[in-house]
Every structure is written in C-alpha cells, then in structure tokens.
Amino acid sequence: MPNFTLPRPARITRTQKVSAAVVTAASCAAALAFTAAPSNAETTAAHAPAAVKPVSANGLPLTAKDRADDGKKDQQVASSVAARLKVTAVEKQGHVAKQAANRSVERKAIATPKLAPKAAPKAAPKQYANNLDGWIRESLDIMKAKGIPGSYNGLHRNIMRESSGNPNAVNDWDINAINGVPSKGLLQVIQPTFDTYHVSGTPKKLTDPIANITAAANYAAHRYGSIDNVNSAY
Known part of the structure; x- marks a missing residue:
C-alpha cells in the first residue's frame, strides 16, 4: 500500500483574523450609510424655495385693482x-x-406692341400685247394719264391709213422725203414734229410704236383738238 502524506491544514494567524474583521465592518457601515442617504429628488424637493407671490412696485402684495x-x-x-x-x-x-x-x-x-401699318402692296404693272392692239391700248393709258384726248377707234383708223399697222413704215416720196425729213412709223411722223411733241415717259425713238402714237396724238390734239378729228393727211 502506497504511502501518501496528507497536506497539513493552513493556519490563520491572529493578524489575518483582525484584518478580515475590519474589512467586514467597513462594508457594513458603507451599506448603512447608502441606505440612510436621501435621493437627489428628495434633497431638491426638501431645499426648494417656497412659491413667490407677486407684489406691487412698493413691495406689497398685489390687490384686486x-x-x-x-x-x-x-x-x-x-x-x-x-x-x-x-x-x-x-x-x-x-x-x-x-x-x-x-x-x-x-x-x-x-x-401688344404697336406695329407700323403695312404698306399696301404695289400693283403689278399692266401687261400689254406686243402687237397693234397692245400698242394702241398702252398709248391710250399714257394719253389718259397726260390729259391727251383720243380714242381707240380714232387711233386705229389713222394708223391703218398712214402705215397699215407697220411700225417701220417710211414714206420716201412725199414732200417731206424730198426735203430730207421723211415721215416714219405707225402715224407717219417727221423727226422735228416728234421732237416737239414727244411725250415724257416714252422712248425717244421715232419708230417706237408707243412713242410714235403718243407724239402724233399730242400733235393732233394741239392742232385739231383730237386725233379723232383727223381723217386724212395731217
């Protein structure tokens, strides 16, 4: 049988016993002090000042007035x-x-800005046929604007007698031709007469159909009152 040696029980010294007793007493005192101490809420309530009553300027309590x-x-x-x-x-x-x-x-x-009134559109220029009918009608419009009397029939009748409607017709046998100033154009006008009675706004060319008709009608108006009054050589 093995030989076991049992440990010896530890011995507590007198000094250790005294220390333990002191610690225990201190803990109990602290616990009692914590239990007896009032809470923060209770302390605040206990030390709160009494309600302040309103007073007047002289320090007396306010009256009903x-x-x-x-x-x-x-x-x-x-x-x-x-x-x-x-x-x-x-x-x-x-x-x-x-x-x-x-x-x-x-x-x-x-x-709503104010707009300048629009100018009326310009009328397109009137168009005329490039033939005897168109030449007579254009000449009549110019004559009307210039105040020169005459009618379609009076112009047409004299033109057919003088040139048969040929704007380049030239008379090379009469007295005017003999004198070196032959009659030319639709109404057989000599150059001096054309220069004197030329109507402004028309070409300055003796054989131009419009210039020739209006100059002849202007001459006839001054001498006979109107081309309509001419029924023979003039």
Whole structure:
C-alpha cells in the first residue's frame, strides 16, 4: 500500500483574523450609510424655495385693482400689437397688389406692341400685247394719264391709213422725203414734229410704236383738238 502524506491544514494567524474583521465592518457601515442617504429628488424637493407671490412696485402684495390694471395693460399691449400686425398685413397686401398690377401692365405692353401699318402692296404693272392692239391700248393709258384726248377707234383708223399697222413704215416720196425729213412709223411722223411733241415717259425713238402714237396724238390734239378729228393727211 502506497504511502501518501496528507497536506497539513493552513493556519490563520491572529493578524489575518483582525484584518478580515475590519474589512467586514467597513462594508457594513458603507451599506448603512447608502441606505440612510436621501435621493437627489428628495434633497431638491426638501431645499426648494417656497412659491413667490407677486407684489406691487412698493413691495406689497398685489390687490384686486392692481391685477385688473395689469390685465388692462396686457390687453392694450395685445391690441396695439394686433393693430400693428393688421396694418403691416394690409400694407404688404397693397404692395403685392401694386407689384402684380405693374407686372400686368408690363406684360400687356410687351404682349401688344404697336406695329407700323403695312404698306399696301404695289400693283403689278399692266401687261400689254406686243402687237397693234397692245400698242394702241398702252398709248391710250399714257394719253389718259397726260390729259391727251383720243380714242381707240380714232387711233386705229389713222394708223391703218398712214402705215397699215407697220411700225417701220417710211414714206420716201412725199414732200417731206424730198426735203430730207421723211415721215416714219405707225402715224407717219417727221423727226422735228416728234421732237416737239414727244411725250415724257416714252422712248425717244421715232419708230417706237408707243412713242410714235403718243407724239402724233399730242400733235393732233394741239392742232385739231383730237386725233379723232383727223381723217386724212395731217
């Protein structure tokens, strides 16, 4: 059988016993102190000052009249503030309305600018046929604008007798031809007569159909009253 040696029990010294007793006593004292100490809420409530009663300017408690006067003053202040706020609101509303009106006027002025009246479109120039009928009609319009009398029939009749409607016809046998100034054109006009009675706005060419007709009609109007009154050589 093995030989085991049992450990010897530890011995507590007197000093250790005293230390343990001191620690235990200290813990108990701390616990008792914590339990007996009042909470923060209780301490605050215990030390809170008593409610302060309102007093007048001389330090005496307010009377019923003082409270009534204070109430009236409060009402007056409130009424004054309310009135000022109302005036401010009205002024602001008026300012906003004025700004809106100004913007409306500006928009209206921009939206409806005055435009210069459009010029009437120019009428297209009248067109005439490049033949005897067209030459007579164009000549009549010029004669009317210049105040020269004459009719389609009077012009046509004299033209057919003088040149048969040929704008380049030349008379090389009469007295004018003998004198070196032959008659030319639709109404057989000599150069000096053409130069004297030429109508402004027409070509300065003796054999031009329009210039020849209007110059002859102008000469006939001065000498016979109208080309319509001419029924033979003139």
